[in-house]
Amino acid sequence: MSLTDGPYGGPAQPDVIDPSGGANQTRVRAYNERLVMSLVRRHGSLSKADIARRSGLSAQTVSVIMRALEADGLLIRGAPVRGRVGQPSIPMRLNPDAVFSFGVKIGRRSADLVLMDFVGTIRLHLHQIHTYPLPDDLVTFIVEGIGKLEQQLTPDQRGRIAGVGVATPFELWNWAEEVGAPRQEMDKWRDFDLQAAIAARIPHPVFLQNDGTSACGAELAFGVGASYPDFVYFYIGSFIGGGVVINSALFSGRTGTAGAVGPLPVAGKDGRSTQLLKIASVFVLEKLLRERGIDPEPLWYSADDWIDFGEPLETWIQDSAAALAQAVVSAVSIIDFSAAVIDGGFPSWVRSRLLAATRKALKTLDLQGVTVPDLVEGAVGSHARAIGGASLPLFSRYLLDTNVLFKELS
Amino acid sequence: MSLTDGPYGGPAQPDVIDPSGGANQTRVRAYNERLVMSLVRRHGSLSKADIARRSGLSAQTVSVIMRALEADGLLIRGAPVRGRVGQPSIPMRLNPDAVFSFGVKIGRRSADLVLMDFVGTIRLHLHQIHTYPLPDDLVTFIVEGIGKLEQQLTPDQRGRIAGVGVATPFELWNWAEEVGAPRQEMDKWRDFDLQAAIAARIPHPVFLQNDGTSACGAELAFGVGASYPDFVYFYIGSFIGGGVVINSALFSGRTGTAGAVGPLPVAGKDGRSTQLLKIASVFVLEKLLRERGIDPEPLWYSADDWIDFGEPLETWIQDSAAALAQAVVSAVSIIDFSAAVIDGGFPSWVRSRLLAATRKALKTLDLQGVTVPDLVEGAVGSHARAIGGASLPLFSRYLLDTNVLFKELS
DNA sequence: GGATAATAATTCAATTTGATTTATTTATTG
């Protein structure tokens, strides 16, 4: 193409892809309400004047919005703060009892159902162990579990349920071998619409998201999200998964698989290129233990109570750390994340050792031109997936989301 | 009309970790104006009714906005389209003469200055060859060049200049060796504020952005951006660089280095892990040619007129393709881009061969769990960096940018 | 120690902006 050629017309694609729709006042209000709540959430408690300063909105606007939120029971006022010149400020904070939501985590060996309040505290919890996950069993567990838990709520509390969020690995049928399940059993997931199956049997809205992305959402809403406006997130479960936060918003991507991280190519111990998930996953540790003649069952009793397996655990930590360090470099070469957050289905002492090893491994890599991010431990912990599932209804209705401003286009 | 200025290019970044500010009506209007223009840009020409349907805004709102844009000379009406029932529709399109902007590309061997119109056509062009880039020389070239080019414009045209955008590699001082310049000469870039130096000597706003990100912006505004709402972009110049588009917006990241891509770890021919830029850069080809006793000078005469160097070129293409394929897999493991766009400072026949080789290389990789993106050739071509530079002022004032909706927080 | 000034938080009332709704006009085809 010569210099003076006309417009650089790409393939003129008709109709298909258009940017988001227009914005209008109603949406502006909805957005500003979420902004106010997000600021309160982030800082614990803030006065109206604080919010006005932080949001750049006028004091009057903030006053009107916050009175409405208080009237709705979403915010509650604290004791006036005296000691400074001027009228005392009234700190407002989230009402923990304002909204409840159910979160479901579907795992290789177990499923969890939690009832979470508005500030991320798990109020009620059900746990089910299975040899491998099956659609019908899970629907039964979820629907009956929700029934059971709802019985423990007052009618008022039941009226404040925002919905159900399911955190699940995608394309379960691809993992029959690793899960240790017969292929034809796992194939049952292929044409099964879990979201629809649940929605048909309960009155609440149902949300479904990849388990890694969900856990990442939990970290955004209740963990390090307050400190970092963007980060890449790794959750090490039976399989590693992850998520991406950009501009303080969960970015799930066009296909919902943003932050998959599992397929990231990394160099293994032998120098050969492998997928990250084949190194930094708990099923690898399990295999390692079996090879050493050690019973891996303690891994599944409780994510928070592993025993120290000694050498094989240390080996797995070192290998995983080396792989994670490369994954972090890859990630920040695409997006200059300010932090990389690592969490997983293991006790905090394992997490600490893994983080330390990863920080060390990072230093051995070629960092020319790399903006090295903070490496931080997840603040949410092993239940991040279930909490993340439960936070999906909150994201949909209460958490900051720029898309709120735009019209939905068919 | 009020199109609020956005913060593009400038590295001025608030270190506040709060989400973006509140939204209000004025900003909504500014956003909707940009939305209308982006839709027109994307589709070439659209009637008011078309825009209303596509944006979801009411017909009346679109009517008001578009009349204002027409009155400002940004849109011009085409011939009424008859042949269908009802009043004929009047297609509106961008006025190519509505806005001009200067774009500067700083390269290892040369610098370019272009004057671009509103639809991405280069109207005027200056080119300078240097052995290596130096701050003072470049400022002189840019300032005097702008003076020269402005003399060729009418007073009216001069009044429509939106600004100057500079596309430059970051941290030039790190590349003294590869550039073949004395270290102390390149060190002059360390404390030199190019943006400020230019801004002090010309009356237009000056924007500065990484060259890869700039080229990516050109592709978004004038190339495949119309077909893909998100993509990762690779520009292969002396050094490879790139950029990231998310939600039809250029994402430059917190530090402005999003889409750096150069430091991506990939496995080289020997299986060892190397940075992408050490394989898929033109300086590697240059070295290869020298090793073969071939004069590499033809590489620098004109990016659009390479001669076919035969075997060494083919080797370089194969190696680069293998590395690029891995880079693409890494990228989509972080963000599920719908496309990976590859362009560079070479003729289109080289680009075609590179793309074909990359597609082939991609098939040899482990794609389990990977959402494979479309691999597409850049539509803008070798001048993408200069055009991208020139598009920076347009992004700041006229192109779609959700940040327009939010208040700037100190 | 009491009176007064300064300050900051909050809110009320009026204003402004801009999108939406409703109704009307215009230009075309069948």
Next chain:
DNA sequence: CAATAAATAAATCAAATTGAATTATTATCC
């Protein structure tokens, strides 16, 4: 002439902003 679609005018509505007032403090002067 009926039907249809595009375009626009006028009225309406929602929500943010502006400016002024109110309130509850602390600071300071005498």
